[in-house]
Amino acid sequence: MAFGLELLIGGIAVVIVLAVVFFVFTYNSLISKKLQIDNSWSQIDVQLKRRFDLVPNLVETVKGYAKHEKSVFENVTRARAAVAGASGMAGKAQAENMLSSTLKSLFAVAENYPELKANENFKMLQEELSGIENKVAYARQFYNDTVLSYNTAIQTVPTNLIAGMFNFTAREFFKADEAERQNVQVKF
Amino acid sequence: MASFYDEIAANKRNSYLLIFFVFFLSLAVLYAFSYLFFYGSDLGLALSIILAAAYISITYFYSDKIVLSLSGAREAQKGEFPYLVNVVEGLCIAAGIPVPKIYVVDDPALNAFATGISPQKASIAFTTGLLSAMNRSELEGVAAHEISHIKNYDSRLSTLVVVMVGLIAIVSDLGLRQMFWGRRNSDGRGGSGGGIAILVSLLIVVIAPILAQAVRLALSRQREYLADATGAQLTRYPEGLASALEKIKKTGSVVQHASETTAPLYFANPISVGQLFATHPPIDERIKRLREM
Numbered sequence: 001m002a003f004g005l006e007l008l009i010g011g012i013a014v015v016i017v018l019a020v021v022f023f024v025f026t027y028n029s030l031i032s033k034k035l036q037i038d039n040s041w042s043q044i045d046v047q048l049k050r051r052f053d054l055v056p057n058l059v060e061t062v063k064g065y066a067k068h069e070k071s072v073f074e075n076v077t078r079a080r081a082a083v084a085g086a087s088g089m090a091g092k093a094q095a096e097n098m099l100s101s102t103l104k105s106l107f108a109v110a111e112n113y114p115e116l117k118a119n120e121n122f123k124m125l126q127e128e129l130s131g132i133e134n135k136v137a138y139a140r141q142f143y144n145d146t147v148l149s150y151n152t153a154i155q156t157v158p159t160n161l162i163a164g165m166f167n168f169t170a171r172e173f174f175k176a177d178e179a180e181r182q183n184v185q186v187k188f
Numbered sequence: 189m190a191s192f193y194d195e196i197a198a199n200k201r202n203s204y205l206l207i208f209f210v211f212f213l214s215l216a217v218l219y220a221f222s223y224l225f226f227y228g229s230d231l232g233l234a235l236s237i238i239l240a241a242a243y244i245s246i247t248y249f250y251s252d253k254i255v256l257s258l259s260g261a262r263e264a265q266k267g268e269f270p271y272l273v274n275v276v277e278g279l280c281i282a283a284g285i286p287v288p289k290i291y292v293v294d295d296p297a298l299n300a301f302a303t304g305i306s307p308q309k310a311s312i313a314f315t316t317g318l319l320s321a322m323n324r325s326e327l328e329g330v331a332a333h334e335i336s337h338i339k340n341y342d343s344r345l346s347t348l349v350v351v352m353v354g355l356i357a358i359v360s361d362l363g364l365r366q367m368f369w370g371r372r373n374s375d376g377r378g379g380s381g382g383g384i385a386i387l388v389s390l391l392i393v394v395i396a397p398i399l400a401q402a403v404r405l406a407l408s409r410q411r412e413y414l415a416d417a418t419g420a421q422l423t424r425y426p427e428g429l430a431s432a433l434e435k436i437k438k439t440g441s442v443v444q445h446a447s448e449t450t451a452p453l454y455f456a457n458p459i460s461v462g463q464l465f466a467t468h469p470p471i472d473e474r475i476k477r478l479r480e481m
Contacts, residue, residue, distance in 0.1 A: 036284075043281060124270065131274030138282035141424070146284070 026162045033150040040146045044139040051132045065116035075102045140174045147171045199341040210352040215240040251351040252304045261291035261313045282422045288312045297443045298436045301454045302334040302343045310338040329429030336418035342411045430478040
């Protein structure tokens with residue numbers, strides 16, 4: 001009989017150990033997925049900040065060749081100021097969109113000035129800006145990938161058990177509307 | 189997603205298996221050498237173990253640098269190649285890996301490769317021919333394929349294969365010559381006892397490169413399809429890579445500095461060899477699969 005009891009206790013111990021191991025692994029993987037989402041979100045901000053910093057330089061360069069396009073410069077400057085002042089996720093997204101479209105019109109204006117288009121500094125800024133626009137798009141894509149991986153984990157068995165216990169809630173995807181998709185594909 | 193993680197785990201496992209395998213292979217080759225030169229003393233064995241261990245560690249830590257210098261690559265400065273640097277940086281954001289060191293190879297052929305033992309210490313190289321022939325979406329397609337190799341740990345495995353297996357092939361080739369030409373002149377000094385040992389040595393020296401070749405061919409092809417698929421997942425635009433492959437098909441991917449040894453690293457076959465020994469799947473099949481995505 002004693003042997004049977006030992007077996008039972010041993011069995012329970014093994015189950016407990018396995019449960020603890022499962023718990024620790026799952027909990028840690030959920031936390032790291034969650035942190036990855038925050039990190040990938042901040043990557044978007046890094047790129048938007050770089051664009052923000054690039055704008056004055058760009059405006060100055062264009063001004064040197066196209067002094068008369070005052071309204072375009074004003075629009076860009078105003079949109080940039082709006083980005084700095086915007087608050088809330090929706091407000092920020094809207095301000096960034098505004099800046100994107102004013103930059104587009106800035107480059108459309110530049111098309112009319114062949115000397116400007118031939119300027120090395122301008123070409124470099126143009127490449128830099130389209131590079132940043134691409135990086136913003138990729139950063140958003142990566143953000144969505146991390147959200148997908150996290151949301152899948154908290155909704156599928158067996159990770160959903162742990163997620164339910166600790167109130168891990170699904171995160172929201174970044175949705176690009178149609179207008180913004182076009183902004184992303186800027187062709188100057 | 190799960191299947192990609194499985195592939196990554198398999199790549200890491202295969203890397204360690206390879207290191208293990210190559211250690212014993214190089215040990216066997218070195219021991220065979222010591223039989224040829226020292227007639228099988230303990231000193232020869234000890235020396236072989238030390239040399240094999242040193243060989244493994246050096247190739248592990250310097251493999252990427254060896255590969256880059258073999259292919260004549262130079263580092264791409266942002267001032268000179270802003271376009272390329274931006275493309276690679278963007279894709280690394282999409283893949284969620286650090287930006288690798290970016291290199292260019294001055295060669296008119298259209299090709300690219302990635303190397304390095306981890307995503308943190310990776311390098312990626314493009315031929316200048318590729319840079320001038322591709323438009324942005326095509327270049328993105330090729331870069332995404334290479335970045336996928338880094339992300340999936342393919343480049344660790346293939347870099348190790350290139351350096352470890354490649355050098356073994358060279359060493360045993362030298363050994364073979366040594367035996368045929370060197371020993372013939374030393375007028376049968378070996379005597380009767382050395383006969384079997386020499387036979388075994390000969391066998392190892394002959395078999396080693398064949399084994400090595402087998403390992404190399406087993407690795408490469410499936411990885412290419414996988415990197416095409418991961419790359420398409422990064423750019424969300426399989427057509428870019430498909431049209432890049434079409435350009436490569438027309439222009440050719442044969443790189444001057446590439447040898448049979450560095451071939452598995454490249455984006456498309458860098459050497460012109462028959463289908464039997466091709467390290468890459470046929471280009472038409474790759475295009476077909478991409479267009480079906």
